Amino acid sequence: MPMELxxxxxxxxxxxxxxxxxASSGSKRSSAGxxxxxxxxxxxxxxxxxxxxVSLLKILYSNACRLDCAYCANRSSNDVQRTSFSPEEIAGLxxxxxxxxxxxxxxxxxxxxxDPDIVMARLVETARLLRRDHRFQGYIHLKAIPGxxxxxxxxxxxxxxxxxxxxELPNAASLKELAPQKDGSSIIxxxxxxxDGILEHETPPRSAKPAQPFLPAGQSTQLIVGATGDSDSxxxxxxxxxxxxxxxxxxxxxxxxxxxxDSRLPGSAPPLRREHRxxxxxxxxxxxxxxxxxxxxxxxxxxxxxxxxxxxWAIRHPEFFPVELQNAEYERILRIPGIGVVGARRLVxxxxxxxxxxxxxKTLGISLKRAGYFITVNGRRPSDVRVRQDxxxxxxxxxxxxxxxxSFPRSPTDQAPSRKPSFQPEFxxx
Amino acid sequence: MVIRYSPDxxxxxxxxDFAMRSNARDISYRCERPWASRTxxxxxxxxxxxxPLYAADEVRLYASPDRALELRSDLARLAPFSEQDLLxxxxxELPIEPAIIEYSRIALSGDIERxxxxxxxxxxTVLTAARRVSKEIHAFQGLLRFAETxxxxxxxxxxxxxxxxxxxxxxFKARFGSTRFRIIDIARSRCAGEPVEQEGxxxxxxxxxxxxxxxxxxENPSRLNPKVRLQHMPRRYWKYLPEVNDEA
Numbered sequence: 001m002p003m004e005l006x007x008x009x010x011x012x013x014x015x016x017x018x019x020x021x022x023a024s025s026g027s028k029r030s031s032a033g034x035x036x037x038x039x040x041x042x043x044x045x046x047x048x049x050x051x052x053x054v055s056l057l058k059i060l061y062s063n064a065c066r067l068d069c070a071y072c073a074n075r076s077s078n079d080v081q082r083t084s085f086s087p088e089e090i091a092g093l094x095x096x097x098x099x100x101x102x103x104x105x106x107x108x109x110x111x112x113x114x115d116p117d118i119v120m121a122r123l124v125e126t127a128r129l130l131r132r133d134h135r136f137q138g139y140i141h142l143k144a145i146p147g148x149x150x151x152x153x154x155x156x157x158x159x160x161x162x163x164x165x166x167x168e169l170p171n172a173a174s175l176k177e178l179a180p181q182k183d184g185s186s187i188i189x190x191x192x193x194x195x196d197g198i199l200e201h202e203t204p205p206r207s208a209k210p211a212q213p214f215l216p217a218g219q220s221t222q223l224i225v226g227a228t229g230d231s232d233s234x235x236x237x238x239x240x241x242x243x244x245x246x247x248x249x250x251x252x253x254x255x256x257x258x259x260x261x262d263s264r265l266p267g268s269a270p271p272l273r274r275e276h277r278x279x280x281x282x283x284x285x286x287x288x289x290x291x292x293x294x295x296x297x298x299x300x301x302x303x304x305x306x307x308x309x310x311x312x313w314a315i316r317h318p319e320f321f322p323v324e325l326q327n328a329e330y331e332r333i334l335r336i337p338g339i340g341v342v343g344a345r346r347l348v349x350x351x352x353x354x355x356x357x358x359x360x361x362k363t364l365g366i367s368l369k370r371a372g373y374f375i376t377v378n379g380r381r382p383s384d385v386r387v388r389q390d391x392x393x394x395x396x397x398x399x400x401x402x403x404x405x406x407s408f409p410r411s412p413t414d415q416a417p418s419r420k421p422s423f424q425p426e427f428x429x430x
Numbered sequence: 431m432v433i434r435y436s437p438d439x440x441x442x443x444x445x446x447d448f449a450m451r452s453n454a455r456d457i458s459y460r461c462e463r464p465w466a467s468r469t470x471x472x473x474x475x476x477x478x479x480x481x482p483l484y485a486a487d488e489v490r491l492y493a494s495p496d497r498a499l500e501l502r503s504d505l506a507r508l509a510p511f512s513e514q515d516l517l518x519x520x521x522x523e524l525p526i527e528p529a530i531i532e533y534s535r536i537a538l539s540g541d542i543e544r545x546x547x548x549x550x551x552x553x554x555t556v557l558t559a560a561r562r563v564s565k566e567i568h569a570f571q572g573l574l575r576f577a578e579t580x581x582x583x584x585x586x587x588x589x590x591x592x593x594x595x596x597x598x599x600x601x602f603k604a605r606f607g608s609t610r611f612r613i614i615d616i617a618r619s620r621c622a623g624e625p626v627e628q629e630g631x632x633x634x635x636x637x638x639x640x641x642x643x644x645x646x647x648x649e650n651p652s653r654l655n656p657k658v659r660l661q662h663m664p665r666r667y668w669k670y671l672p673e674v675n676d677e678a
Contacts, residue, residue: 006643013647037604044662045572046673048649051658055572058648096637097644099584099609100576101602102673138605257652269652346548353543353550360549 008083009093015063015074016109019166020222020254027139027161027217034135036098038161038216043104056107056141057094061085061122065111069179070262071168071227074111078260084113087126095134105139105161106130116147124152127159139217144194146187153190157197162217162249165190170238174228178264191246194219198247218249225278226270227256231301236281240292243285253278273398277303284309287341288334306397311337314374315392321374322381326356337396338370358382370396431456432488437463437593442520443498445491449531450538459527463593465618501534509537512545518560521593529555563592570594571601573667574613577638580629584611588670595622638672645673 027038044053060074062084068076094106108126110119123142130136142156144165156163165187169175175184194215201214221242223235239251255275258267281303284290288310295309297316304312314321314337323332325347333344343365350356350364358377361368372382373392387395431454435441445459484490505513512533519530533556537545548554576584584606595615599622602611612623668674 006640009640010643010647013644017648017650035605035607035609043568043572046645046671047659047662048645049656049659050650050653051655051662052650052653053662054645054648057644059644093637093640097641099578099606100637100641101572101574101586101605102641255653257650272653349543349546350549353541353547356549363554364548 005089005093008085008089009059011081011083012060012063012085013058015080015111016058016060016107018073018254018257019058019107019109020252021164021166021220021250029137029139029161029213029216034137035095036136036138038105038137038139045101045103055104056139057097057103057105058107059085059090059093059109061090061108061110061119061126062113063111064113066114067112067179067181069168069182070264071178071224071256071259073259075260082111087122087129090126091129091134091136094130094138095136098136098138103138105141107141109143110145112145116145117149117152120145120148120152120156124156124159127156131159141217144190144219146182146190148190150193153193154197157194157215158212160215162220163194163215164220164222166222167238168222168224169228170223170230170234174230178227188246191219191221191242191248195246218247220248220250220252222252222254224256225253225275227265232274232278232281232303233296233301235278236285236295236303237292239282240285251282253282271305273305274303277305277309281309289331307393308337308398310335311370311396315396322376323374324376324379325361326351326378336371336374338367338372338374340365432458432460432485433491434460434462434484434488435491436493437461438493439517439520440495440498441491441493443501443516444494445527446516446531446534447494447497447501448491449527450535457528459525461523461527463523463618465620504538505534508540509542509545512537515557515560518563518597519556521563521597522559523593524559526555526559563594563597566590566592567594567597570598573663573671574598574602575670575672576611577632577635579627579632581627582610583624583627584609585614585632586612586670587614587616589617589666590615593618593620595620599623642673 028040029038042055044055046054048054062082063074063080064082064084065072065074065076074080090106090108094103097103098105106127108123110123112119123145127140127142130140139162140160141162141164142160144153144156144163146165153163167184167187168182169178169184172184175182198215198218223239225235235253239253242248242251253275255270255272256266257269258265261267281295284295285292290310290313294313295303298312303309307315314335320332320335323336325333330344330348333339333347334341339347346364347356347366350360354360356377358368358380361371361377361382368382373387373396375382433445433449435445442461449457502513505516516530516534516537519526519533529552532552533545536552544550545553548557570588570590574586574588576586579585593615595613595618598613602613602623610624612621612626614621614626663671663674
């Protein structure tokens with residue numbers, strides 16, 4: 001009955017809202033006579049009050065859960081109403097929303113209400129119903145329920161575009177402290193299994209290529225920031241390993257939100273800017289050719305809150321600048337603060353036929369307020385940019401860390417629980 | 431001299447072809463768009479009713495299908511990157527015909543480097559206009575909202591800044607498959623897809639209410655950021671978005 005469906009939807013959509021691992025993503029799936037298709041890049045359909053893009057129907061299959069992870073709104077010891085969808089209800093919602101162009105597809109997670117295989121089987125059944133019975137060719141993102149078997153994961157990879165399993169914390173000790181029922185190495189094991197499956201599918205075989213895709217949009221995961229004393233460097237080191245060793249497509253960093261009081265958790269959220277810096281560092285790794293050693297060479301355990309990681313690197317390397325824009329390689333130009341990938345590309349295109357001048361830079365999307373300190377344009381420095389090295393930091397800061405939101409601590413280490421040791425080895429894998 | 435032409439791609443490419451061949455100077459161009467433009471500077475783009483009375487220095491250019499086709503094939507062959515930019519620059523409805531004609535000349539001349547040089551005023555004018563249109567198309571791929579009419583057609587209504595209703599059609603054709611649909615640009619009285627029928631108001635849609643429930647439930651209340659929301663989704667779009675149109 002519609003009324004019941006409405007209440008379930010309100011509950012199970014709220015329960016899913018803390019999973020950030022679900023941005024609008026691209027995939028390769030053709031329509032072939034079905035309903036819809038996927039695109040190489042994602043589409044944002046709407047934006048909610050928190051400023052985030054809505055692209056998928058993001059819901060839990062059920063918010064009933066046996067686990068009692070300290071940071072989770074759905075933990076078993078929380079007194080909340082528990083309910084569940086049926087696969088048919090989810091399929092109906094997905095297809096109807098899709099036809100109305102409210103969404104690009106489905107993001108389906110779940111509490112662990114039974115044995116992992118049983119939970120995963122429900123998610124897989126929902127995806128299969130959508131693909132087979134409704135001939136749905138839009139985007140499907142399923143959670144890989146930790147502990148479920150390989151057969152189910154393989155079937156999930158057949159129906160879904162992306163699978164994710166949230167590692168949430170960067171090392172076994174933190175996980176043991178806050179989510180003792182979760183097993184980090186099993187999560188990583190399933191990521192490895194899926195990576196191998198994707199690789200096998202991509203490698204041209206002796207026989208004809210199978211017609212079915214295998215996880216065309218790959219895998220992603222999420223790390224919570226600020227629930228423990230774990231440093232930005234341990235988070236980034238793990239993210240880097242996910243990208244390079246397990247070929248994950250995205251890592252998401254989600255600022256911890258205090259939901260239920262627990263002595264193991266800090267009482268307040270970390271500065272939002274900390275999450276922002278992690279995303280900036282992540283972008284440098286993936287799109288700007290930075291190595292992990294570039295980001296972490298300062299030996300600080302946390303990223304600077306006042307200046308972004310690109311500026312931080314530039315200040316540590318005055319010998320690299322100024323860069324001459326008329327002839328420096330694209331990779332060198334990407335290191336300049338104030339020049340993004342788009343600006344760099346336009347610059348490289350423009351200079352093939354023109355002699356660049358400082359006046360051109362604004363039209364190319366380059367901010368002289370930042371880049372001006374690091375460049376020459378055909379030998380000329382932009383005017384008014386004689387700043388001493390020690391002043392660069394304050395000139396290029398994003399503002400004080402106190403304006404990063406309501407009542408946030410000044411430094412990310414302020415709210416680390418005191419009994420946490422200062423260094424923990426991260427999850428090791430190859 | 432003022433050359434008037436119709437707001438369709440064939441007339442547009444005929445115009446470019448004609449202007450390139452004739453090499454005449456001191457020409458201005460006016461596209462006869464019968465709808466009022468909703469842009470921020472209406473006095474610039476104007477509401478051009480097709481006017482049978484011409485001044486002494488005004489002429490009308492009619493589409494020449496062969497010439498238009500030949501030009502488009504030449505562009506596709508010699509400068510494939512430019513064809514979409516030229517088309518999108520046209521859809522922008524900006525009065526930049528002189529820059530467009532010059533850009534077309536550059537593209538066909540083989541000066542590929544110059545055609546990608548955004549410090550060049552001509553190139554930048556055309557590419558900026560094209561990019562605006564491209565962004566708008568991508569935005570509406572997300573922002574169009576469909577509802578089922580009494581006759582079972584999925585219908586969406588919107589008021590875009592640029593003339594993008596037909597450019598959006600292929601995306602939604604892939605999405606809907608055999609399901610009948612239409613997109614209505616209500617500002618320009620144009621419709622892509624199934625012809626408009628006379629029918630009563632659409633039936634109540636339970637999925638629309640469910641969508642509002644989902645939208646309200648999915649936001650993270652500890653991270654409210656209305657400023658960022660408005661940046662991505664300006665209020666002028668809210669009229670046709672069921673999730674926010676009671677706040678519009």
